[in-house]
Amino acid sequence: MSHRNARLTVHGRRILVDRVLGGRPVAHVAAEMGVSRPTAHKWVRRWRAEGETGLADRSSRPRHTPHRTPRAVEARVCDLRRTRKLGPARIGPVLGLPASTVHRILTRHRLNRLSWIDRPTGTPIRRYERDRPGELIHIDVKKLGRIPDGGGHRTLGRQAGRATRGNMGFDYIHSAVDDHSRLACSEIHPDEKAATCAGFLTRAAAFFHDQGIPRVERVLTDNAWAYRKGLAWKNALAGLGATGKLTRAYRPQTNGKVERFNRTLLDEWAYIRPYTSNTERAEALADFLHTYNHHRCHTALNRHPPISRVNNPAGQYT
Incomplete structure (x- = not known):
């Protein structure tokens, strides 16, 4: 969320307003949404005065900061x-x-780490990101071995797990990460064929739309056949009005944001604990994604969750 203590996202405020305007008592709606009645009245009042823009976060910065270091300094x-x-x-x-x-001044101007600065010129070079949500979406697929019923080697030990493994096959985790906000969605599928990839792209775009990103403009992928030649993939891009982009061959760091998300996916979902079945692991994915998008502090966003960048695309709080 954008403000440290904000209870509702922009999407949640829109739901609150819709319920109140639908005739329900403000007190009941406030209790359902976990906010106070004055807060609920505030969002309804702002919506009536300003419409949709009234639901956006506003900067909490004071109008005057007389003790701030002068700009020249x-x-x-x-x-x-x-x-x-x-x-x-x-x-x-x-x-x-x-x-x-x-140190605070250097952090404010993103100069606090020398590793982020080009030594000869002093220009920040480490971080790059698009200017607004939806401008570029990174997509990738992670292949994971399925877990037999009763658990694999992480539950039973390597020797016993090898005996129960058999020919379980693989799950293919399709993931999409917004370049600006790091908002992410993932789905588990049995393959990475063109039709599967195209269906995931369409649903990912719908997910981003529901979270407040109205349009996907560009989609960056690796050079897998489904993305280079798949007709279903090209049709899905055309249906969204998006442009497909491919990474340089043998340069996975070009798609680095989703590659880094895959690592987090493994550490904080797939391998965080021993699962006793493939179904148990699959059911845990939704909770991980919600935590990642709405609650987990992201170091690239000044320790705010990704949803904060969707609510504040100009980066007022990050």
């Missing part, structure tokens, strides 16, 4: 960082500032 801090690669402990005495203040 901030520019000098950034200049010393870029040109001389100095850290807070050395910049502080030069400008007469506490090291903690210098």
Whole structure:
């Protein structure tokens, strides 16, 4: 969520307003949504005054910050960082500032890590992202071995698990990650054929739309046959009005955001605990995705969850 203590997303506020306008008592709707009656009245009042835009988050920054470091001093801090690669402990005495203040300034301008800066020019190079949600969606497939009933080697031990494994086959986890917000969705399928990939793309676009991303503009994938040659895939892109893009051959880092999401998927869902059946693991996916999108702190978003970037595409709070 955008604000640290915000209870509802923009989508949740829209549901609240619809229920109140449908004739239900505000107190009942507020109790259902887990908010106070004054909060419910506030969103209804804003909707009536401003329409859909009234449900968006507003910056919590105060109108005046008289004690903030002057812009000229901030520019000098950034200049010393870029040109001389100095850290807070050395910049502080030069400008007469506490090291903690210098660190906050560098963090604000994304200069706090030298690994993110091009050494010769001082230009930030590490992070890249699109300017708005939906501008680019990363898609990839992760292949996982199915779990036999009773559990595999993680539950029974390697020797016993090998005896029960047999020819279980594989699950194919299709995942889509929005480049700007890191909002993600995943589905489990028995294959990665063109028709399966196309169906997932259509449902992923519908998921993003329901979360507040009205349109998918571009889709980035690897060079698998289904994405390069699949007619069903091309038809799905055309139906969305989206453009398909392929990564460079043998350069998976081009699709790095979904590749990194796959690692999180394995660590925090697939391998987080021993499952006793393939069905048990599949049923746990929905809870993981909800936590990832709405509650899990994302380091690339200043420790906010991905849904915060959907509610605030300009990045006011991240």
